[in-house]
Amino acid sequence: MKLLITTNPGMEDLLVKELVSLLNLRTDKLCAHVLNKGRILINLLVNMSINDIFLLAARSNLAHKISMVLAEGNVSKDMRSLDIAYELTLKSCAENYLNQHLTFAVRAERIGEHEYTSIDLAKHVGQAIVDAVMEKYGIRPPVNLDHPTVIFDALVVGSKFFLALRISGEESLHKRGYRIYDHPAALKPTIAYGMLQIADLKDGEVLLDPMCGGGTIVIEAARNFKLKNIYCMDISPKHLKGAMKNAIASSTYDSIVFILGDARKANEYVKDRVDAIVTNPPYGIRMLRRKYLRKLYSDFLKSAKNILSNKGRIVIITAEHSLFKEEALKAGYNILSTRKVLHGNLEVEIIKIKPT
Numbered sequence: 001m002k003l004l005i006t007t008n009p010g011m012e013d014l015l016v017k018e019l020v021s022l023l024n025l026r027t028d029k030l031c032a033h034v035l036n037k038g039r040i041l042i043n044l045l046v047n048m049s050i051n052d053i054f055l056l057a058a059r060s061n062l063a064h065k066i067s068m069v070l071a072e073g074n075v076s077k078d079m080r081s082l083d084i085a086y087e088l089t090l091k092s093c094a095e096n097y098l099n100q101h102l103t104f105a106v107r108a109e110r111i112g113e114h115e116y117t118s119i120d121l122a123k124h125v126g127q128a129i130v131d132a133v134m135e136k137y138g139i140r141p142p143v144n145l146d147h148p149t150v151i152f153d154a155l156v157v158g159s160k161f162f163l164a165l166r167i168s169g170e171e172s173l174h175k176r177g178y179r180i181y182d183h184p185a186a187l188k189p190t191i192a193y194g195m196l197q198i199a200d201l202k203d204g205e206v207l208l209d210p211m212c213g214g215g216t217i218v219i220e221a222a223r224n225f226k227l228k229n230i231y232c233m234d235i236s237p238k239h240l241k242g243a244m245k246n247a248i249a250s251s252t253y254d255s256i257v258f259i260l261g262d263a264r265k266a267n268e269y270v271k272d273r274v275d276a277i278v279t280n281p282p283y284g285i286r287m288l289r290r291k292y293l294r295k296l297y298s299d300f301l302k303s304a305k306n307i308l309s310n311k312g313r314i315v316i317i318t319a320e321h322s323l324f325k326e327e328a329l330k331a332g333y334n335i336l337s338t339r340k341v342l343h344g345n346l347e348v349e350i351i352k353i354k355p356t
């Protein structure tokens with residue numbers, strides 16, 4: 001069975017690791033190929049039912065969209081590729097997932113240079129599905145582009161065509177549904193979860209996000225780990241209240257300690273030894289002058305040293321990565337790892353450090 005899965009560009013390896021663990025597979029039973037940024041083709045070399053894949057969609061914390069491949073083939077740049085896509089779809093058995101009553105839609109995407117558009121692709125693939133259902137049931141299946149029951153993905157990446165059945169539904173799985181308060185610079189929950197994985201968080205540890213905003217990082221932690229204590233701090237009463245609202249909506253409120261406080265003096269507010277600080281500080285260069293940001297990072301790093309346990313590490317996401325790394329080295333930290341990730345259209349870095 002082959003799957004098409006999307007995640008945050010830069011976190012593909014973390015997603016593959018998560019799949020191996022969720023499906024309880026030996027690593028040699030899964031082949032992964034990154035088709036383009038954040039889009040992975042997974043070949044499962046074991047028997048899996050479609051129900052296993054539905055469970056995977058329910059349990060993954062890193063996937064955005066999951067689809068099961070029904071057909072694939074080679075296409076080119078020219079218009080004849082649309083006929084190839086039609087033929088491949090007709091032979092894909094897509095009609096087995098429909099009947100005369102179920103509504104469907106095709107969501108098409110095209111990456112690369114082609115003479116046809118994604119709308120052309122959707123039309124040809126959609127027509128093949130209609131023709132296949134007519135052939136099987138003698139009735140035209142109802143198309144509903146706004147609220148379809150069944151979604152098919154038609155994807156062309158360069159010279160490869162895929163038809164796939166969407167398992168994860170219309171909405172990207174990063175939309176968790178607990179975001180009652182929408183912080184203006186909120187992190188995607190899938191990125192927040194990825195940062196917790198990079199922090200290598202273990203059950204029984206103490207976590208702090210000293211610039212928590214709407215609380216995405218601590219909420220993802222409370223939902224997925226059995227931690228001893230989770231501290232969520234922000235200097236803004238409005239954002240801290242927002243984080244509390246989100247925590248209530250995600251049923252994690254009781255697991256989190258909320259603190260109105262200043263990350264530059266974190267040691268004055270948090271008396272526990274902290275094993276992991278995972279945070280998403282401000283980095284908007286338009287909003288804040290770099291000089292201010294340098295001082296904020298430097299003061300936070302100095303203060304953090306006073307509360308970190310002997311296992312203590314910091315995982316931070318910032319677009320101001322050079323500035324942060326300079327300040328981290330000056331403040332006496334080792335840089336353990338860095339990775340580039342796309343946050344929306346912004347290239348940011350996730351940096352892991354620990355005191356020397």
Ligand SMILES: C[S@@+](CC[C@H](N)C(=O)[O-])C[C@H]1O[C@@H](n2cnc3c(N)ncnc32)[C@H](O)[C@@H]1O
Binds near residue numbers: 261263
């Ligand atoms: C990029 S936002 C965090 C967004 C958050 N990760 C989310 O998903 O909603 C940065 C936050 O840092 C807070 N902040 C800025 N300076 C701070 C300081 N000195 N101490 C504590 N919080 C601070 C801001 O109020 C803002 O909410």
